[in-house]
Amino acid sequence: MEITTRQIAENLRLRVEEVLKLYDSGVVHIYSCTTDNGKNMLKCVRELNKSQHMALDSETELSYEDMFNNEEEKHDEYIANDETAQVDQEVDEMLEAVESIFLHGNESCIATLKCAAHTINLVVKDVINGEEKIVKFCRKTEYKPFFDLAKVPLPKIDVETRWGSMYEMVACLYAQSTFYKDLGCKFDELRLTEDDWDYVIEFSCAFEPVYGLTKNLQSDDLILGDVYKFVKMCQLKLKQVPPGNRFSEKIVHALTTRATVMMDNNAFRAALLFDQRWCFIDSPYVTTDDKLAAIEHILKVSNILTTFNTSPSDEQQPGTSNQDSKNPTEDDLEALLEEECQQASTYMLSPSQVDLKLRLLDLANTKSRLPVNTDIVKYWESRRYEDPQLYALSTIALSASATQVSVERCFSAIKLLLEQHRLRMSPQMLNDLMTIRFSRDLLPAAINKFQKTV
Numbered sequence: 001m002e003i004t005t006r007q008i009a010e011n012l013r014l015r016v017e018e019v020l021k022l023y024d025s026g027v028v029h030i031y032s033c034t035t036d037n038g039k040n041m042l043k044c045v046r047e048l049n050k051s052q053h054m055a056l057d058s059e060t061e062l063s064y065e066d067m068f069n070n071e072e073e074k075h076d077e078y079i080a081n082d083e084t085a086q087v088d089q090e091v092d093e094m095l096e097a098v099e100s101i102f103l104h105g106n107e108s109c110i111a112t113l114k115c116a117a118h119t120i121n122l123v124v125k126d127v128i129n130g131e132e133k134i135v136k137f138c139r140k141t142e143y144k145p146f147f148d149l150a151k152v153p154l155p156k157i158d159v160e161t162r163w164g165s166m167y168e169m170v171a172c173l174y175a176q177s178t179f180y181k182d183l184g185c186k187f188d189e190l191r192l193t194e195d196d197w198d199y200v201i202e203f204s205c206a207f208e209p210v211y212g213l214t215k216n217l218q219s220d221d222l223i224l225g226d227v228y229k230f231v232k233m234c235q236l237k238l239k240q241v242p243p244g245n246r247f248s249e250k251i252v253h254a255l256t257t258r259a260t261v262m263m264d265n266n267a268f269r270a271a272l273l274f275d276q277r278w279c280f281i282d283s284p285y286v287t288t289d290d291k292l293a294a295i296e297h298i299l300k301v302s303n304i305l306t307t308f309n310t311s312p313s314d315e316q317q318p319g320t321s322n323q324d325s326k327n328p329t330e331d332d333l334e335a336l337l338e339e340e341c342q343q344a345s346t347y348m349l350s351p352s353q354v355d356l357k358l359r360l361l362d363l364a365n366t367k368s369r370l371p372v373n374t375d376i377v378k379y380w381e382s383r384r385y386e387d388p389q390l391y392a393l394s395t396i397a398l399s400a401s402a403t404q405v406s407v408e409r410c411f412s413a414i415k416l417l418l419e420q421h422r423l424r425m426s427p428q429m430l431n432d433l434m435t436i437r438f439s440r441d442l443l444p445a446a447i448n449k450f451q452k453t454v
Contacts (some may be wrong), residue, residue, distance in 0.1 A: 033113065037115075084441060113267055117218060151175050202246055271400055414430075
């Protein structure tokens with residue numbers, strides 16, 4: 001969706017809500033927003049929180065009005081039958097329900113997450129800001145024959161908007177140090193002193209773990225627990241850097257500071273709560289205060305879920321799905337069974353908030369830690385029918401986007417699709433092409449569904 005107005009918070013909020021409407025969704029379905037800490041985006045998230053709060057209040061008022069009307073009808077019916085005892089019972093239940101609304105009010109819970117990849121890029125800037133310049137690289141035309149003769153690639157250029165490009169530039173020098181030293185002997189403007197080469201060596205050694213962290217954070221389907229894992233791996237590698245390195249201590253300090261701020265977020269805490277690689281009894285990684293904050297956050301999410309979850313009567317009942325009646329296969333049967341089990345777990349009566357809180361406390365104090373290489377998404381998938389409610393909440397907590405990498409890739413893809421000779425392409429066509437490009441894994445299922453409907 002093209003934005004032609006000023007990118008202020010209010011305009012961005014309106015655009016976000018317009019996009020949600022395109023997918024029959026609304027602001028109440030937003031769980032978290034991942035940003036690069038731009039002031040307009042931070043304010044936009046605050047405005048979305050206000051919108052969500054108003055929407056939830058509206059839903060609560062409607063629910064209360066329906067409940068009151070139902071109770072009033074029942075009251076008249078019971079009075080007509082002189083069943084005063086049942087009237088008292090119904091009134092008591094209504095008062096309990098109203099009390100529950102006030103005690104567990106539907107607060108908005110949109111969390112603002114800092115993009116992990118952008119945060120690590122800021123770590124690099126924290127360290128190299130104010131340091132001496134690396135070198136002037138030799139990409140002039142007159143030096144190109146020397147690179148061709150030695151079959152050495154031209155040095156990479158540091159690009160402000162590309163993560164890790166500073167390391168790639170310096171590592172290129174370090175990898176071909178012999179060639180550049182020989183070239184420096186022939187041309188004074190390309191000569192590096194011994195101090196310059198010490199700088200290159202120390203820089204390459206210290207920033208290699210950070211560069212690896214940056215690459216890991218660009219993975220697809222990255223969850224917040226994996227971000228924590230990659231940060232811990234980077235810290236471990238930094239401890240192995242030879243002592244005396246001018247960068248290592250600064251990197252450790254900057255990484256620790258930035259990571260602490262990034263993780264000081266209820267959505268991050270909630271993701272770790274459902275990740276038993278880090279959250280268990282006496283865990284040194286998730287404090288007791290963090291666990292309690294995560295539990296309260298998840299309880300808010302659970303309250304919000306109850307405001308827009310559809311009832312079984314609004315959905316297609318199990319056993320009435322539109323299956324292909326011609327030669328059903330075992331795959332069709334498996335799909336039907338999966339649908340029935342999923343709907344059955346969805347329609348189960350939700351335990352009380354007290355019971356949910358107790359189970360979340362048990363989860364936070366799991367006795368054993370899972371191995372660090374555990375796929376936590378598959379782990380919760382295996383517990384899908386063991387505890388459907390916790391599984392549903394885990395899918396929300398673990399779905400929080402850790403980075404903006406997918407958005408950055410979309411920007412790059414648009415430049416390839418919307419070329420100079422294709423500027424008259426309609427917005428709908430551009431949207432369809434982008435959807436296909438970045439949802440290729442969904443194409444087989446979409447094609448199979450389409451074939452069953454024709």
